[in-house]
Amino acid sequence: MPIFHVFVVNRAGSLIYDWDMAPRAPELEKTLSFPIDFRLEAIDQRPTVVFGERDGVRVGHVVLAVNGRPVQTGRVSFEGSETDVDVLTYLQDERNFPVSLKFGRPSLTTNEKIILSSMFHSLYAIGAQLSPAAKSSGIRSLDTDQFRLQCFQSTTGTKFVLIADTQSASLDQVLRKIYELYADFALKNPFYSLDMPIRCELFDTALKSLIEKFERSGVVTV
Amino acid sequence: MTIFNLYIFDRNGSCVFYREWKREKVAGMDRNEECKLMFGMLLSLRSFASKLAPRDGKQSVRSYQTSTYKLSLFDTPTGLKFVMNTDVTAGGIQELLRQIYSQ
Numbered sequence: 001m002p003i004f005h006v007f008v009v010n011r012a013g014s015l016i017y018d019w020d021m022a023p024r025a026p027e028l029e030k031t032l033s034f035p036i037d038f039r040l041e042a043i044d045q046r047p048t049v050v051f052g053e054r055d056g057v058r059v060g061h062v063v064l065a066v067n068g069r070p071v072q073t074g075r076v077s078f079e080g081s082e083t084d085v086d087v088l089t090y091l092q093d094e095r096n097f098p099v100s101l102k103f104g105r106p107s108l109t110t111n112e113k114i115i116l117s118s119m120f121h122s123l124y125a126i127g128a129q130l131s132p133a134a135k136s137s138g139i140r141s142l143d144t145d146q147f148r149l150q151c152f153q154s155t156t157g158t159k160f161v162l163i164a165d166t167q168s169a170s171l172d173q174v175l176r177k178i179y180e181l182y183a184d185f186a187l188k189n190p191f192y193s194l195d196m197p198i199r200c201e202l203f204d205t206a207l208k209s210l211i212e213k214f215e216r217s218g219v220v221t222v
Numbered sequence: 223m224t225i226f227n228l229y230i231f232d233r234n235g236s237c238v239f240y241r242e243w244k245r246e247k248v249a250g251m252d253r254n255e256e257c258k259l260m261f262g263m264l265l266s267l268r269s270f271a272s273k274l275a276p277r278d279g280k281q282s283v284r285s286y287q288t289s290t291y292k293l294s295l296f297d298t299p300t301g302l303k304f305v306m307n308t309d310v311t312a313g314g315i316q317e318l319l320r321q322i323y324s325q
Contacts, residue, residue: 004276022276058278105278112273119270126263127288130256132226132307134246137289142267144283146275163274 001168001218003211004147006178007113010195011157013121015114017198019207020107027064027104028056034097040088045074046106047087057103063087065102120161124151141171154179173220174210181206226291226307228322233301235261264295264303284316298323 008017039051040063047063066076066087077084090096108116124138142149148168152160152175160175160182185203186192192200214220227242237257249256267283275281285294287310296304296319304319 005274025278060278108273116270116273119266123263123267123270126259127286127293129249130260130263131247131249131288131291132242132245133290133309135289136247136291139286140288142271142283142286144271144275144281146277146279146281147271149274 001165001215003162003164003168003174003215005161005163006207006211007117007120007159007161007163008178008182008198009117009121009159009161012195013118014195015117016196017203018110018113018117019211020113021211022107024107025105027102028061029100029102030055030057031098031100034094036091036101040091042074042088044112047071047074047091048106049103060105061103062106063101064104066090067100068102117161120151121159124153124159150175152176152179158182169218170220174214177210177220178207181210223312224309225312226309228307229257229260229303229305231257231261231264231303231305235265237261260305261303264305294319296320296323 002021004020004022006017006019007015010016037052037054038049038057040047041050042048043050049057049059049061051059053059063071065071067078069076069078071087074088075084075086076090091099127139128136138151138153140151143166146166147163148166148171150162150164150171152172154160160178162171162175162178164171181203182198185206186198186200189200189202192198210220225243226245227240229237230239232238235258240253240257249259251259264283267286271283272281282297283295285292287293290310291307292310292312292315294306294308294315296316298304302323304323306315306319308315
């Protein structure tokens with residue numbers, strides 16, 4: 001029962017802790033000649049394949065590197081040149097070919113994690129507002145084709161969010177245990193200030209061993 | 223098992239059908255506003271889930287659950303959305319929505 005992410009969101013909706021163990025898809029290196037067979041578009045400042053799935057490159061993959069040089073925010077800089085160039089414009093020019101591109105699934109950047117956690121914070125509130133039944137809480141669990149998200153909100157409004165495999169059971173117990181660890185190792189740390197990012201070594205190690213134990217045995221000992 | 227209400231949205235986001243059976247609490251807004259909020263939330267939920275998806279391939283939101291209700295979502299390939307709110311113990315809502323679609 002793999003766990004992909006753990007997020008701790010404070011009561012204002014900002015991310016104060018994250019733990020990332022999402023599987024990394026293999027990266028594919030391809031040498032291409034002009035014109036390229038993929039239709040690329042910039043999505044979230046990343047050159048993303050939107051059409052033309054072939055040879056293991058799927059829709060949604062992004063260009064990670066051009067001629068071995070890493071792509072950052074849709075731009076790439078080459079050795080010997082001062083300025084960086086936009087990847088999409090670079091690939092329009094026939095003179096730059098043949099070119100070697102590295103494709104892969106994008107992994108979440110810290111920035112995106114912050115966006116996602118504040119997004120979840122508001123979805124949680126809307127979920128409670130749209131309730132047809134009286135006195136509803138916000139979203140507690142979310143089931144999708146690929147993962148299950150479980151959320152636990154403490155009485156002070158801190159949210160603990162767990163993203164795991166669809167088959168996972170008893171995620172709620174894991175969250176309660178994480179809450180306990182948070183109370184023990186973050187809140188009791190004299191250098192920790194409330195609602196600020198958690199940087200406590202003991203919390204890190206305790207969380208890691210808890211998740212490892214859960215993934216191995218599927219049970220939490222409370 | 224209780225069914226609270228059912229929304230059907232077309233692909234432009236307008237609510238083409240709404241029926242409620244048992245509703246204990248009304249959101250503090252009119253029906254039109256509420257439908258817009260619901261559709262908007264489902265759209266953001268979908269983009270939220272697709273960013274978090276660990277693998278390639280199909281990814282769609284099936285349901286979410288709060289302490290008092292469960293929302294099940296069924297998307298058709300043409301972009302219709304069937305949304306049903308039930309109590310948390312209800313099962314087999316996906317099949318029910320599929321059946322409603324086929325009729």
